[in-house]
Amino acid sequence: MRFVIVSLFVAASAAAVSAQQADAPPLGALAPANLSKSRPAPPFDITGTWLNDLRFAGSWRFGPPPPTVKLKPEAQKHFDAARQAQAEGKVYRDDIGQCWPAGLPMIMTRVWPIAMVQKPTVIYMVSGFMNSFRTIFIDGRPHSDPDVVVKSFNGESIGRWEKDTLVVDTKYFVGHHHWIDSGVPASDELHIVERIKPVNNGATLEIEYTLTDPKGWEGEMKFTKRWNRVDDQDIQEVQCLPDLNQHIPSTQSKDNVR
């Protein structure tokens, strides 16, 4: 009898522990138990400070849309309005100038450098432009439940290693005040895949971008961008402030088309 009771108690305890484990939230990227998990060594480490390669005209832009892409009617309206504004010497929907976040992909190609810190489970990026913060999880987790995730301007990025390349899948974007390029809006269905690898003996970072957005256009937009290490620079604190914008002639101009 005593044996039966002890057995039942042990079984009940094991079940409780098992249930607790099943309900336990996943480990955070910086949890020691996550960081210390056994994983294959990554093919490279992008820790460093990087600056978009500015030698090339348009290197900071994700546009204009390639001819293979067909904008949806609503996006086409924005695109046409932006071209008309430009022809008139005006600025169209310059939300970044009004302190809205640049968001992915544009945040990657601002003139200010980006600090990247790679750990076994995660890559953190902090832009010198508005200190925009981006996280790429590389610990094997899937994308979040769409009913739970908080959409953002940089989206949710999940990375995986494919041979010598880091492939990053990003979705769950804010779909307003968010632009791919002047006059090309991003919707909440924007999906970006980045194929990241070092070139030039590690001095240069190359990223191939594939952008799709079923609400915005038909087809894929593809771009290849490069960043160079800037070992003599650090990221400083920066905010978009009302009193700053008062002294930026372009953001205050009456020629802004809202």
Place this chain on the structure above:
Amino acid sequence: MTSRILSALVILLIAVASASAHHAAAGIDRTKTVELKGTIKAFSWQNPHSWMEVEVASEGKVVTWTVEMTAPSYLVRAGWKSSTVKPGDEVTVTVRPLKNGDPGGLFVSVKLADGRTLTERPVLAQPAAPPAQ
């Protein structure tokens, strides 16, 4: 010589890119420069853009021009400090003006009272080109 041309190109492209980085710059007339001979009213050493206000006497009135500059991290590499200009300094500032005629523009250079001329762009070495799209 090739490297000098490349360096000059880099400076030019960074200058063009800068105005597109924080905000669109279609309102700036890039075909013109305007020389502002006047007095510094204010200078802010600030991220992501520094800026200055220059009071310019014109036809019996004083007009305050607002001049947008780049970030201090770039200005330092071009020889600037936060104390390089201060209110009351007599300067000549060259800007690319707003198209609509308002008194504002993008900074190009400044001639200081001590005779020095400063721009805002350092030379950055940039290696290889990306593959063709």
